[in-house]
Amino acid sequence: PDQVARWIVEFVDHVEGGPETADLARARAAGEPGREFGGRLAVVTGAGSGIGRATAKAFAAEGARVVVADIDEAAAKRTVDEIGVRGGEAYVYGVDVADADAMERFAEYVRDTFGVPDVVVNNAGIGVAGSLLDMPEEDWRRIVGVNLDGVYRGCRLFGRQMADRGEGGHLVNLSSMAAYLPTAALPAYSATKAAVLQLSECLRLDLADHGIGVTAVCPGVVDTPITRNARYLGVPPEVERRMREEAAQAFGRRGYPPERVAAAILRAVRADRPVLPVTAESRVARRLAGIVPAA
Numbered sequence: 278p279d280q281v282a283r284w285i286v287e288f289v290d291h292v293e294g295g296p297e298t299a300d301l302a303r304a305r306a307a308g309e310p311g312r313e314f315g316g317r318l319a320v321v322t323g324a325g326s327g328i329g330r331a332t333a334k335a336f337a338a339e340g341a342r343v344v345v346a347d348i349d350e351a352a353a354k355r356t357v358d359e360i361g362v363r364g365g366e367a368y369v370y371g372v373d374v375a376d377a378d379a380m381e382r383f384a385e386y387v388r389d390t391f392g393v394p395d396v397v398v399n400n401a402g403i404g405v406a407g408s409l410l411d412m413p414e415e416d417w418r419r420i421v422g423v424n425l426d427g428v429y430r431g432c433r434l435f436g437r438q439m440a441d442r443g444e445g446g447h448l449v450n451l452s453s454m455a456a457y458l459p460t461a462a463l464p465a466y467s468a469t470k471a472a473v474l475q476l477s478e479c480l481r482l483d484l485a486d487h488g489i490g491v492t493a494v495c496p497g498v499v500d501t502p503i504t505r506n507a508r509y510l511g512v513p514p515e516v517e518r519r520m521r522e523e524a525a526q527a528f529g530r531r532g533y534p535p536e537r538v539a540a541a542i543l544r545a546v547r548a549d550r551p552v553l554p555v556t557a558e559s560r561v562a563r564r565l566a567g568i569v570p571a572a
């Protein structure tokens with residue numbers, strides 16, 4: 278709980294008015310487009326929807342060139358079009374992060390076409406709900422293949438490029454509140470997300486000497502297609518009800534807006550230190566689950 282409390286404080290620090298340079302604050306006040314990531318290259322996987330799309334748009338809005346990767350190329354194209362309308366620079370790439378060879382080709386293509394990325398957001402993920410007793414091996418393999426192997430590949434392939442270039446970089450991996458909130462109905466999903474969290478912590482130590490930052494982001498319930506189906510949450514109905522209520526009160530929608538998670542990701546990269554976005558509803562969920570006492 279002490280560790281979680283520390284992360285909560287860090288998160289609030291970052292998201293609710295955390296460090297922002299004076300130049301940036303002035304530019305925003307003057308209504309100028311941000312240039313904070315001007316000249317930098319960001320790669321975002323799963324950027325055809327939800328958090329990935331919001332993150333790609335946020336980096337582009339700050340001047341970064343963005344590679345928008347997704348297994349659904351048409352969806353990725355829509356993200357690129359939305360960025361283009363606002364004068365941003367973005368490129369589509371269709372890739373299945375669960376396919377080892379395709380990921381090798383993707384990493385080579387990015388390096389050869391655009392250069393070594395400064396930021397890689399390993400965001401592509403899927404949810405598979407249901408009791409483990411009824412989960413066929415192929416479902417288990419699929420979710421581990423996307424949520425864990427996909428993150429491993431993104432970190433290894435692009436981390437290697439960053440290390441060889443010798444100019445640092447930042448890897449951001451999408452974990453989840455599910456990494457530390459046990460649920461009966463999301464055993465495989467939660468296991469992959471806990472693994473992503475620990476993988477990121479280890480990598481942070483491993484890559485520090487190369488000047489490469491590594492951040493695991495653990496959102497609560499974000500209002501995206503993955504969570505519109507309530508059964509996907511897999512938490513007890515009472516927890517789900519309270520989480521939805523909190524979100525509705527705070528944001529007027531069924532979950533945390535993906536743009537808020539994108540903002541947390543940018544702040545983590547900017548500050549080059551890890552954040553653990555713990556949302557109001559996830560605090561309630563953990564309280565109800567008895568993991569942390571009501572404070």
Ligand code: NAD
Nearest residue numbers: 323325326327328348373374401402451453498499501503
């Ligand atoms: P989403 O379903 O809206 O978007 C996921 C995107 O990933 C889709 O565009 C999909 O086509 C793409 N994708 C799926 N499998 C892929 C693959 N094998 N290769 C490449 N792309 C693939 O989901 P989201 O809510 O935006 O979630 C994004 C990430 O955030 C996921 O890792 C998810 O587990 C995590 N997350 C989401 C929530 C939430 O409440 N929505 C909470 C915590 C963590």
